[in-house]
Amino acid sequence: MRIATKTIYDNGVSQLNTLQAQLQKTQMQLSTGRRVVTPSDDPVASARALEVSQSKEMNVQFASNRSSAKGSLSLVDNTLANTDDLLQEVKSKIVAAGNPGFTLADREALAKELDGRLQDLLGQANATDGSGAYLFSGYKSDTQPFTRTTTGATYNGDQGQRELQVASSRTLATSETGTAVFENNLTGNGTFQTSVDPNNYTRGGTGIISPGVVKNTAALTGHNYTLNFTVVPGAAGAPSTTTYTVNDVTTGTAVLSGQPYVAGQPIAFDGMSMDVSGVPANGDIFNVDPSKNQSVFQTMTDLISALRGPSGSPQAGAALTNALNLANQNISNSLDNVLSVRASVGARLSEVDHLDSAGDDLNLQYSSQISDLVDLDPVEAISRFTQQQTTLEAAQKSYKALAGLSLFNLI
Helix, strand or coil: CCCCHHHHHHHHHHHHHHHHHHHHHHHHHHHHCECCCCHHHCHHHHHHHHHHHHHHHHHHHHHHHHHHHHHHHHHHHHHHHHHHHHHHHHHHHHHHHCCCCCCHHHHHHHHHHHHHHHHHHHHHHCCECCCCCECCCCCCCCCCCEEEECCEEEECCCCCCCEEEEECCEEEECCCCHHHHHHCCECCCCCEEEEECCHHHHCCCCCEECCCEECCHHHCCCCCEEEEEEEECCCCCCCCEEEEEEEECCCCEEEEEEEECCCCCEEEECCEEEEEECCCCCCCEEEEEECCECCHHHHHHHHHHHHCCCCCCHHHHHHHHHHHHHHHHHHHHHHHHHHHHHHHHHHHHHHHHHHHHHHHHHHHHHHHHHHHHHECCHHHHHHHHHHHHHHHHHHHHHHHHHHCCCHHHHC
16 A cells, blocks of 8 residues: 555644644633633534523613612602601691681791792602602603692693613612602592581681591492581570581482581591581581592692681681691691602612612522533643643654655665
């Protein structure tokens, strides 16, 4: 069998190139610390590593979204805390306004102070974040939510809640609407509201009605009612007789008729109970209507107007007491609503913290998976590099010896 010298050279060079390429690949793996340097090194692992890397990048983006959500929710929570403090202060002023020793000047001073608190409350409602976007205007973040009017304030925003995706399957609201915080405040006791016909005072009545309570929810009708008082003067020095009738305005029927009036005694009907104190005049009317939503700005405006109302007569005193009772109940409802919204915001902040923790764990898992797929085992690689280096050196020496063979050396 004859083997040409060229064949010997070609095979030897080819083997040396192969060994050098293997050595170079191992050296590149050692320098990068990666087993898969190019997709051709391990197509399956490379494809899987790309999928995991994409998932990891999405997780990083979700973490950034959570950071933004936490910042927005923290601003909302801080503003609600300030609102809570303001409303607590207003409640204390309402209690102070009931002081019978207050003069007209005292009440005017208190009205001016409450007007300042109303301006402060509007400032909180129109609060912005660091970039100038309004917190409580819904999607219309560049529109001032509230504008003051003679009866309270007008809401200029919408009912949208800005949201961010904070996890692969979770989208979180990062804002609250001005309606939800400052306007969705039920009047009265939250089920029904008692009020006084303004003409009662012109008739000389001094009746004061309580906010009332629900005694039996199953008996509630949601209808409108009136309490109509009739006073029959006594004859020959005998005391007058006062009775009342409860009319269901919605159905046009009498629920109670000709009931004797005793100041402070409960008046109960259709699952509700309230009492009237003072001295109602003949023809006086008290209303009982289902609770409705009312802006806290309207409540405070009505309160300020009541403080600036007439004084110096029993009727004026009764009007102020009724107004203060109503304002106190409505401000309490506003406080409850703010606390409810704040609890919702706090729950979302807590959820973001839990999602952050879960996201960190997930990030570690992704990193571990990528490492298992493409990272290099340095001990194995160094051992392989040494072996390949020894093999290459042996091949080079054997090729040199083989290439040096010649029959002419024997002549």
